[in-house]
Amino acid sequence: MTRSRVAIALLAVVLAIVVQTTIFSPGRIQPLGVAPALVTLVVVLVAPYLEPEYHLLLGFTAGILLDLVGSGTLGIWAMTMTGVAYIAMRIRMRFAQNALVAVAVVFALTVLGQLMFVLLSTLFGQNTIAEPALLSKILLPALWNMILALPLIWLFKTVFKPSDRVWAT
C-alpha cells in the first residue's frame, strides 16, 4: 500500500511540473503575471497520506526536479521543498481533517517556500532578493495555491481514500 501511495504522489509531482511548465507558463494561463506553485501545493497536500520518511524524500525529489527543469542552482529547490515537506509533515494532523485549515496552511507554506528559495538562492550568489516584483512572485503563487487547494484536497481524498491515511507520528 505504501508503494502505491508513494508512486501516486510522485506521479502527482511530475504532473504538477509538466502542467506548471506548459499550461501555466508565460503567455498561457498566468493571472496577474504569476502562476501557482503547483509542486509546493502537491507536496503539502499529500503529507497526511504518506509515511514521514517517504514524504521527506518526495519533497526532496520534487525540489531536485524543479532545480533540474529551472534555471537556478541545483539543490536550492531541493532544500526548500524538503523544508516545506518537513513542516507540512509536522503539522499534518492539524490540517488533515479541516479543509479550511488546510487552505490556510497551503498559503502559509507556499509563502514560506518562496521566501526560503529567495534567501537560499541569494546565499548562493543569484541575487534573487533584488529581483523586480519580488513580493508578487512570493505572494501570488500562494494566493493561486489557496484557490486550487480545495479541488486538490478532494482529489487526493478520493485517490488515496480516507482509510489509507497514515498517522505514523
Added chain:
Amino acid sequence: MIPSSDSRFDRVTIIFLVLVAFGFIVATFDVRSDEDGVANVMREGTQSILTPLQKGVNWVANPVVGFIDGVSNIAGLRDENDRLRAQLTEAEAQVRETLALEEKVAALELISGLTVSKDLTTVTARIYSSGPTAFDNVRYIDKGAKDGVVAGQAVVDEDGLVGRVELVSANDARIRLITDPVVSVGVRVQTTNETGIVSGRGGGPLQLEMFRAKQPVYEGALVVTDGSRFPPGIVVGNVVTTEKAEVGFVLRTDVDPAAQLSKIDFVKVILGWSPVDATVDQDDTVVSNTSSSSRSTTTTTLDDGGDG
C-alpha cells in the same frame, strides 16, 4: 489512531537534516562546476524525459487554453483594436525613420570596421515549455542539435533579442532569456555609437552599464548588439531613463527589452554566425596604420561582450 513516538520524530528530523545537508552539497558543487558539469547532463536527461509529456499536455491543452485566453480577453479587444490602430500609424512613421537609420547604421558599421553577412542562417522554433517557477528565466524550444542549434547562439523574435541557447539535445534546446541575471550582452547605443553591457535582473528592465561612455544616453535610445558575441545590430531594447556619464564613474541606466518575453511563442535561432564573422573591413596594412583607432575599437568591442 494517532500513534506518537519521539524516536520516530527524531529519525525523521535526522533524515530531514541529512537531505538538507545533501542539498547544500549539491548546490555548492553546482556553483563550483563548469558548464559541462554533471548537473547539465542531469538537466538534459530530465528534460528529455519530460519533453514528450510537455508536448502531449500542450497538444491537449492548447485549444482549451486558447479558448480561455480568447474569452478572458474579449472585453479588452475593442481597446486593443484602438491601440493597435494608433500603433500602426506610429509604426508607419517609424518605418520611414528606420530607412534613414539603416543608412546611418551602415555608415556606423563601416566606421567601426564590422561587416556582417546579411543572409544569416536561422531556424524557426516553437517554445513548448518554460521554467517551473516565477524565478526561472528559461524557455524550451523544439529545435536542437539535429537542426544545427548549438550552445551560445543568439535567439531572436520579430521584436529583438530574446536570449541565448544554453543546453542542446538532439531535438530540443533550452534558451536562457536576456532577463536572467547571469546573461550579459555586449551592446551599442545607436545614437552615440558607444558600447556597454546589458545584464538581466530576473525580470523587468535590463541594466545597461557603460564603462567608457563620454556622451549621455537619452530616453528611448535604441540599444543593439555590438557584434561581440551575437551578430551586430539585433535590437535589444530602448533606454528607459536619460542618464549622463560622470567622469570616472560607470554610466548605469535601465533598458526595456524589445522582445515581449512573456508572450513569445515562436523564436528564431541564428545559426550561421560566430564572432569571427565580424571581420575587420580594412586590410592588415590599413589596420596597422590606424591601429590606435579602428583596431582598438574592434578589440574593445569584442572584449565587452563577455557573455555570461
